[in-house]
Amino acid sequence: xxxxxxxxxxxxxxxxxxxxxxxxxxxxxxxxxxxxxxxxxxxxxxxxxxxxxxxxxxxxxxxxxxxxxxxxxxxxxxxxxxxxxxxxxxxxxxxxxxxxxxxxxxxxxxxxxxxxxxxxxxxxxxxxxxxxxxxxxxxxxxxxxxxxxxxxxxxxxxxxxxxxxxxxxxxxxxxxxxxxxxxxxxxxxxxxxxxxxxxxxxxxxxxxxxxxxxxxxxxxxxxxxxxxxxxxxxxxxxxxxxxxxxxxxxxxxxxxxxxxxxxxxxxxxxxxxxxxxxxxxxxxxxx
Amino acid sequence: xxxxxxxxxxxxxxxxxxxxxxxxxxxxxxxxxxxxxxxxxxxxxxxxxxxxxxxxxxxxxxxxxxxxxxxxxxxxxxxxxxxxxxxxxxxxxxxxxxxxxxxxxxxxxxxxxxxxxxxxxxxxxxxxxxxxxxxxxxxxxxxxxxxxxxxxxxxxxxxxxxxxxxxxxxxxxxxxxxxxxxxxxxxxxxxxxxxxxxxxxxxxxxxxxxxxxxxxxxxxxxxxxxxxxxxxxxxxxxxxxxxxxxxxxxxxxxxxxxxxxxxxxxxxxxxxxxxxxxxxxxxxxxx
Numbered sequence: 001x002x003x004x005x006x007x008x009x010x011x012x013x014x015x016x017x018x019x020x021x022x023x024x025x026x027x028x029x030x031x032x033x034x035x036x037x038x039x040x041x042x043x044x045x046x047x048x049x050x051x052x053x054x055x056x057x058x059x060x061x062x063x064x065x066x067x068x069x070x071x072x073x074x075x076x077x078x079x080x081x082x083x084x085x086x087x088x089x090x091x092x093x094x095x096x097x098x099x100x101x102x103x104x105x106x107x108x109x110x111x112x113x114x115x116x117x118x119x120x121x122x123x124x125x126x127x128x129x130x131x132x133x134x135x136x137x138x139x140x141x142x143x144x145x146x147x148x149x150x151x152x153x154x155x156x157x158x159x160x161x162x163x164x165x166x167x168x169x170x171x172x173x174x175x176x177x178x179x180x181x182x183x184x185x186x187x188x189x190x191x192x193x194x195x196x197x198x199x200x201x202x203x204x205x206x207x208x209x210x211x212x213x214x215x216x217x218x219x220x221x222x223x224x225x226x227x228x229x230x231x232x233x234x235x236x237x238x239x240x241x242x243x244x245x246x247x248x249x250x251x252x253x254x255x256x257x258x259x260x261x262x263x264x265x266x267x268x269x270x271x272x273x274x275x276x277x278x279x280x281x282x283x284x285x286x287x
Numbered sequence: 288x289x290x291x292x293x294x295x296x297x298x299x300x301x302x303x304x305x306x307x308x309x310x311x312x313x314x315x316x317x318x319x320x321x322x323x324x325x326x327x328x329x330x331x332x333x334x335x336x337x338x339x340x341x342x343x344x345x346x347x348x349x350x351x352x353x354x355x356x357x358x359x360x361x362x363x364x365x366x367x368x369x370x371x372x373x374x375x376x377x378x379x380x381x382x383x384x385x386x387x388x389x390x391x392x393x394x395x396x397x398x399x400x401x402x403x404x405x406x407x408x409x410x411x412x413x414x415x416x417x418x419x420x421x422x423x424x425x426x427x428x429x430x431x432x433x434x435x436x437x438x439x440x441x442x443x444x445x446x447x448x449x450x451x452x453x454x455x456x457x458x459x460x461x462x463x464x465x466x467x468x469x470x471x472x473x474x475x476x477x478x479x480x481x482x483x484x485x486x487x488x489x490x491x492x493x494x495x496x497x498x499x500x501x502x503x504x505x506x507x508x509x510x511x512x513x514x515x516x517x518x519x520x521x522x523x524x525x526x527x528x529x530x531x532x533x534x535x536x537x538x539x540x541x542x543x544x545x546x547x548x549x550x551x552x553x554x555x556x557x558x559x560x561x562x563x564x565x566x567x568x569x570x571x572x573x574x
Binding site: 005042 | 288289290291292317318321322325326328329355357358359361362363365366370373374377388389390391393394396397398401402405408446486489490493494497498501504508520521524525527528529531532533534535536537539558560561562564565566568569570571573
């Protein structure tokens with residue numbers, strides 16, 4: 001249960017005007033600020049921020065920051081932000097401290113719901129322009145070496161592979177896989193084929209291919225589905241249905257380059273009847 | 288780029304009526320079905336399903352399922368579903384097969400965006416009534432033993448702890464922690480205190496506390512923030528601001544039970560001025 005005593009149906013415009021008044025002239029009316037925002041829920045506070053911005057062309061959060069100070073300012077600042085944005089700010093402050101306070105990060109990751117956590121990640125990216133595409137080249141280089149050593153020692157269920165593949169950003173992981181290829185002559189998936197029946201190796205190769213180049217991966221799924229003895233209709237349907245509205249055109253181009261025959265042609269050859277008609281329609285056949 | 292050639296501004300009602308006609312009488316008009324749904328994007332297909340349901344009080348997905356057959360039926364079924372719902376169905380079919388096709392799961396986890404993946408998880412739960420609260424008691428028992436052995440051997444950065452804490456559902460993990468307590472007399476966090484300066488142990492204890500009982504965790508954060516030499520204003524602000532609209536009342540009750548003094552009283556004692564007024568307002572003080 002909440003402790004907040006929120007007012008029923010306050011006027012966002014009236015609140016914005018009262019806050020403006022509390023911030024103007026000599027001295028700030030802290031009591032007025034507390035009596036307003038201390039009794040508004042998250043939605044109401046958001047509407048106040050929007051009304052304030054519209055009326056005064058000024059950011060209420062910044063105005064309060066400049067009017068107030070100390071722990072009071074910090075508490076008002078955290079309170080007036082959207083919950084996800086607030087978590088993003090608190091996480092950033094916590095990890096930038098001389099001695100980072102990881103408890104804040106743990107609280108957010110373990111206590112927020114999956115939905116809330118996703119919103120926090122998005123807010124963090126927006127606010128700190130943290131670019132998911134940024135790459136640490138030195139890290140890519142050292143982790144490519146770690147992967148190579150692990151594979152050379154055939155310690156294939158080694159936790160290091162798992163850690164690298166499951167925790168790095170896609171961009172970072174792709175840089176690592178490129179380093180691997182540059183330093184060792186061939187792609188990592190070529191090194192992960194010791195035992196074709198090993199389910200762990202198969203899963204690892206599939207994950208690396210999916211992360212590295214989804215379209216190239218799907219081209220191969222189609223090639224296997226169409227060109228092996230016995231068409232794999234499930235795979236055929238899956239790729240066409242899930243990619244027809246996304247990037248099936250690029251997959252078609254890759255297929256043509258790789259197989260010197262169009263995907264539509266092979267699909268037409270390996271299927272029949274209404275199923276064939278439907279797949280070709282999704283592949284972009286003009287009626 | 289998409290291969291789908293979608294019609295501009297089709298009428299959902301007109302489409303629903305045409306599909307109904309294609310399904311009625313002797314035989315099904317497969318060509319008509321293909322010419323409609325094969326040229327509609329995800330939003331348009333959703334509107335058709337809704338219009339069909341409203342007009343005929345019948346689920347279009349089920350109707351098509353009963354009219355069509357074989358690979359064609361499967362393809363139409365996958366296509367007509369919402370993308371997230373479709374992924375949920377494909378994932379479920381893939382793992383229920385005699386030889387599960389894990390590639391489908393890997394594709395979904397590695398290629399979909401974080402937003403899409405969350406939608407798939409939600410669709411999966413809705414569709415298969417998979418209850419996140421279900422508990423495997425035998426697993427809880429065996430994993431409690433694994434944790435106990437790892438701790439006894441002081442192999443505290445052992446990957447097993449990491450695996451269990453980071454991959455099990457909250458409900459499952461709580462069952463495991465309860466087994467641990469029942470079998471070994473005290474909670475696991477009491478066993479993780481060998482070296483108070485060890486950051487790994489601290490993080491692990493914090494995560495376990497957050498997952499196990501967030502309110503009890505927050506009560507302790509408040510207790511430490513208020514009762515140690517030097518008030519920790521950051522922690523105080525963080526807990527009050529983030530929980531005032533959620534469960535601060537329960538945290539207050541736990542605080543009173545544990546410390547025989549109200550949280551409001553201790554906050555009032557350890558803070559001053561506008562900061563104090565603001566925190567007490569969020570704690571539910573009547574004006």
